[in-house]
Amino acid sequence: MDEKRVKRLLAEILIDFTAGSILHLLGNVLRENAPDDLDETAQQQLASAEEALFVVGVGLDAVCPR
Secondary structure (H helix, E strand, O other), X not given: OOHHHHHHHHHHHHHHOOHHHHHHHHHHHHHHHXXXXXXXXXXXXXXXXXXXXXXXXXXXXXXXXX
């Protein structure tokens, strides 16, 4: 899938979802697709990335409410 198609699909998704909810979903996708055999450091980094996506998403929704 090329970048142009991804941008078009994201624009369509933004009709029904907020930018913050999409970031929250992306955090869930990262967690669900992570390998089961991650070492402790990688698990912590993954958790930090998921938490950051959630916090940034909340901030985006606060700045750009529907």
